[in-house]
Amino acid sequence: MDYSQLATQIKAWAAELGFQKVGICDIDLSEHEAELQKWLDAGYHGEMDWMARHGMMRARPAELLPGTLRVISVRMDYLPQDALFAADLSNRRHAYISRYALGRDYHKLLRNQLKKLGQKIEQQVGQLGYRPFVDSAPILERPLAEKAGLGWTGKHSLILDKEAGSWFFLGELLVDIPLPIDEPQSNQCGKCQACITSCPTNAIVEDGVVDARRCISYLTIEYDGVIAEEFRRAIGNRIYGCDDCQLVCPWNRFAPLSEQDDFQRREILKNPDLVSLFLWSEEQFLNNMQGSAIRRIGHIQWLRNIAIALGNADYSSDIVDVLQRRKGINDMLDIHIQWALEQQFNQIPIQGTIDTKQQRLIRIVQKGLPRDA
Structure with missing residues (x-):
C-alpha cells in the first residue's frame, strides 16, 4: 500500500464530502497531559463533570479505539452568509445567538460525512479500524487539529488558520493505518491581545487558557443553574453562546462564508x-x-x-x-x-x-x- 498516495486521495475525498481542510497526525498527546490536569485541578471546567471523569483519556486516542495509529482531523466552515454581527449585538431588543448555532446542529452532519470518509478508505485498503468523532467522546480535538496542521491555538484557545480564521467546526476520524503525517503551522498571534481584552467576563485567564466558569458560552449553554449577578450585565443580549473573542480577532478578516445550507440562519431566527x-x-x-x-x-x-x-x-x-x-x-x-x-x-x-x-x-x-x- 502506497500510504502517501492514499493520504492524498483521502484529502481529495474529504473535499468532495464538504470539508475545507484535512490534516493527519500521530496519536501522541502526552505533552498536553500536565496542562490538562492543571486546568482540571484549577476547576476551570466548572460543572462539566465529564471533563474530569474521563481524566487523561482525552489525551490518549488509542484508549477510545484500540489499535489507532493516526488521526485524520477535518475542518468545516460554518460562518453563515447573513452573519449580521453588529445588527444583533447592537440592537438591545434582539437576541444574539452564537453564529455556529443559527442553523442546524453540526454534530450529525460532520459525523455522517466522516463516516463516509471512513467507508471510502475502507473500500481502498480492505479491512480498516476506524471511528469518527465530533464532540462525541473525550478527546482533545484542538491539540489534534493543531498537530495535524489545521492551524495553531490562539490565545482564546480556539484553532486559528491564517487563511480561514476560526469560524469552523472540527471533527476527527481515528484510523489504524500508518498514514504519513502533516506538519503543524507556526503560531501567528504574536503580541496581539484583542481576544483577551475584549472578553466581557474576563474568562481568558492566560494565553490559551479559559476559565469556563466565567465564559458566557459556558454560562448560557452548559450551565443550567442560577447565573451569578456579577456576570448578568456582561452577558448583555447574548442568549446562546458568545463570539466576542472571535469577532475581534484580526485573522477572522479572512474567514470564508459557509456554503453549507445547514449552517445558514434559520427563518425563525431572522428577526430575533x-x-x-x-x-x-x-x-x-x-x-x-x-x-x-x-x-x-x-x-x-x-x-x-x-x-x-x-x-x-x-x-x-x-x-x-x-x-x-x-x-x-x-x-x-x-x-x-x-x-x-x-x-x-x-x-x-x-x-x-x-x-x-x-x-x-x-x-x-x-x-x-x-x-x-
Missing part, C-alpha cells in the same frame, strides 16, 4: 426579537428549534437566558409585561426574572421633584408590580 422569543411555549420552542443545537438546553434555560437579556434591554412596558407573565413557572427562572424586572424598574424615567425612590415606588405600584422591586 427578545420579547417574541420569550413568549414561545415549550412546545413552540421544541418545534422551532427542531434540529438545532439550541434545543438541547431546554425551554427553562432558554427562558433564563432571555430573561437576563430582557433585563439588559432598554426600559419598555412590554418587556415588563412579558417578564411578569412568566413568573411562577420555575424557581430558578424566577430569580432571573426578578433581577430583570429590577433592571427595568431602575430605568423608569423620573419626573418632577418627588424623591427618586418614592417616585419609582409610585410608578411601580401604579403598574401593579411588586413593591419589593
